[in-house]
Amino acid sequence: QVQLVESGGGLVQPGGSLRLSCTASGIIFRLYAMGWYRQAPGKQRELVATISSIGITNFADSVKGRFTISRDNTKNTVYLQMNNLKPEDTAVYFCNGQNIVDYWGQGTQVTVSS
Numbered sequence: 001q002v003q004l005v006e007s008g009g010g011l012v013q014p015g016g017s018l019r020l021s022c023t024a025s026g027i028i029f030r031l032y033a034m035g036w037y038r039q040a041p042g043k044q045r046e047l048v049a050t051i052s053s054i055g056i057t058n059f060a061d062s063v064k065g066r067f068t069i070s071r072d073n074t075k076n077t078v079y080l081q082m083n084n085l086k087p088e089d090t091a092v093y094f095c096n097g098q099n100i101v102d103y104w105g106q107g108t109q110v111t112v113s114s
Contacts, residue, residue, distance in 0.1 A: 025076065
């Protein structure tokens, strides 16, 4: 079956960095657009960043210049490098794989607090 497994979340101070990873199984990873979304308490899930199957990236305005997304098709893994984190980045971060069907991971908590 299809699985997307996120890792790398945690507690970090404002201004700090984290790198999230999402490893996929059960799909032909290189054919999928991959993305990261987040959901803060009481808010809707929102797009953070996406990377197409050919490496074209897209970012939410709120993270431009601070976050980067990359993928390693040899490892079936997509990464989200988050720098200069702010308290408003606190959320559960979800990995998404999109082709004809959307797949989602279970999420990983990111908390930015002093």
